[in-house]
Amino acid sequence: MDTISVNKFRDNLKTLVEQVVSRHEPLKVTRRAGEAFVVLSADDWEREQETLHVLQNKDLMLQIATSLETHKHGQGYRANEEQLNEITGI
Template identity: 30%
Template sequence: MDALYYSYTRQHLTAVMDKVGQDRAPILITRQKGEPVVMMSLDDYNALEETAYLLRSPKNAKRLAKSIESLRAGRGVVRELLNED
């Protein structure tokens, strides 16, 4: 993860925000008198929140892990998508 100083980020805010959005990679912003923060795209944040929500339930987390294991073992099933007419 790239890291930038707060003062640089403030001076180049638009460019930094564009980079975060285009690269789809978060940036760590450091400060002299405060905790560092992370800037990330809204899409990445929403995906992170959704993942956290899905894994919050131990039962659901176990079911998802089992499904991922099945896919990695080659036991996935390819299906045709239905038309949404």
């Protein structure tokens, strides 16, 4: 994550915000008092929230772990060609 001073951020606000949104890379902005904040696109913030939700949900994490184990052993659900085409949009 890149870091920039609040003064440089203010002077280049439009350009820096566009970079954060287009590159999907957060930007840390530091203040003189030592406090800092992070600029993050709304889409990236929503993805982070979804990830946190999954990581905090024990049932979902167990389901993922079980799925990984069955996959390692070549077991579990296998989609047919029609289902794969629907998923991939072919």
